[in-house]
Amino acid sequence: MQVKYMKFLIAAVFTALLFSSAQFAAAQSDDEAKAASVEGFRTAHLGMSEADVMDLVREEFGLDEDAVRREENSLEKTTSLIVAANDLIPESGPSRVAYIFGYNSKSLIQVNIVWGNPIDTNTTAQKLVATANILRNYFSAGGYKNVIVNQPVEVGATVVFRGSDDEGRMVLLVLNATRASDDQSEEGGEAAQRVSLRLSYMENPGNPDIYRVQEGQF
Secondary structure, eight states: OHHHHHHHHHHHHHHHHHTTHHHHHHHHHHTTTSOOOOOEETTEETTOBHHHHHHHHHHHHTOOGGGSEEEEOTTTOOEEEEEEEEOSSTTOOEEEEEEEEOTTTOBEEEEEEEEETTTOTTOOHHHHHHHHHHHHHHHHTSOOEEEEEEEEEETTEEEEEEEEOTTSOEEEEEEEEOOOOTTSOSSSOTTGGGEEEEEEEESOTTSOSOOOOOTTOO
């Protein structure tokens, strides 16, 4: 039963996203004269130091320093400042904002915002689709280059919007609706817990500032 439900859910999500997609293409065409610039998220701009971002984030969200969590990525050797937020878009629900700092530069290279699983296990596909549609409409009118809209990329995942600016910096909005594993209970709305929406602002998506083993080191 759960497998059938998940197939229905994923199909419903894709249908909702793809509805009236011609309208978004038209909106994008009307705004071709506007040149997009991917600066970062709100007051935190790509290239800023961790200390500067910490100060800005605390002021913007009204947080004590202890409320901003610092994490390290053991694989990429990057560090992140993690902030819990709510209703960044009205009625969008809880989300998590991650400010990611490069391995070599120690400056802000990416910002990820996640709604749904695992931040809010009580969210619904309808709520995330609504948030995705709002953001897609906003970015579609932004004058981005190399735009992709409502493009399925794998089972359960759709690129709702992808666009870059003249510097190669990118905005990426991805909706995921993945099936629960077979060993999980069919009860309790597990399907809804597997739906998520991720928005990323990336400084250098093709060559991010992460740790890599150099040729000849080993």
